[in-house]
Amino acid sequence: MNYQVNIGADDQVNVKVEDLSEPLSFPVEAYLSPEYARQEGDKLWAKVWQHAGRVEEIPNVGDYLTYNIGRDSIIVIRTAADTIKAYHNVCSHRGRQLIDAPPESNGVRGNRRGFVCGFHAWRYDLEGNCTFKLDEQDWKGALSDESRTKLPQVRVDSWGGWLFINMDLNAIPLREYMDEAGDILDPFELGKMRYKWRQWVIFDCNWKTAIEAFMEPYHVAGTHTQMLNNGDYYAYSAAYGLHGVSGFDVRNTGNGVKQASTVTRAGKEGKDPRISTYELQNEIYTTVNNASTTETLVNAARRLVDELPEGTPAPEVIKHWLARAREDDAKRGITWPTITPEQQGKAGLAWSIFPNMSILQGITFALCYRARPYGDDPNKCIFETYAIERFPIGAEPKTEWVYAEATKEKWGLVLSQDFSNMAAVQRGMHSRGFRGTLPNPHQERKVTNFHRNLADYMGAGALRLLK
């Protein structure tokens, strides 16, 4: 098989597909081709807003983190109580990285009042000005133009408590980039949540292979078989421009928008919802690494069978459960935002924020994923998963990024099951017998929407209609 992708070549049937409900396919070069991976740097990563961390990671003036993306490294630093700036992590003299950030790291964190280059001791202040050049007179005045020596700026902004960067100084503002996804998620006040835990790992697969494993619950039947005992996982998925959403659905009724589409729902249909709601919550909490729900929600669900009479219909059970959990949290000093069932229903289960971010949100928590290329190796990626939650002010746990091998012990049953597919999918796609992906037109539309947008950025890999 020839993995060379001809960027811009017209050997592809470039179908302008607006309706992603059609059966569609796209070529595998995006996952496999070294040339495609190299071009992603210029055509994708240098152009898009991408989350580099959480605001909570740099609370004090001088706190910084480095963010590696492909061959680029960026410093995000708090320069004043209310100002955060970002710079390319490179010294203007002869190009040493100002902060050592090897590709196999998932970032370096610390506090600096300025930067001193480790090679020839040039200095920079927090504003990026070069404040000391050893023997500057040797340049005969050529360095007096500060545009030659200032740290090259990167745009930075925040949304939902995340720090986003963009290397394209002419890019549209972040809020505009977030578009409707931002409007729909804003009521969840994700910015008030804090890390509960955060772990990362390196996979032998493309970053898209990894992040796409979290774009659809269609894989539950094949990957998380045990979960079928406590819930149904049929799902819809929908495109919102660059971004996409999925939510639970009922087979054969189309895209019902309802609260039951979210992670906060009654369990298996046909069971007593007072019991099934608890069983589902408890299963999620214990097998998804204490994430995707909270202890408050699990405990309130456990009491449902005592607090409600037999025969209470599922919507009543959910209403009662959420009301009690809200009260329980209020007693601990956690205020829930007001989110109507309609808003919750519209927000669905989980969002893909283009290109590499996934947010599975609840009113008081979110489980998030990020996948990044490992240098420009198409068969390797850096993968991060973290849980954020609302905590009483002052009671937020102290967390750090922890490298964790992809085992059940480190990640819990469900994520380890997801992880078991990563390298196998990547290897499978290399097969000369693979004809190209056949994403489910109803349940995996987030994947096709992602590739539609990716193709627009890359100028290659357009969707094809399966006739």
Ligand code: FES
């Ligand atoms: S490369 Fe930084 S001072 Fe020379």
Ligand SMILES: [Fe+2]
């Ligand atoms: Fe999964």
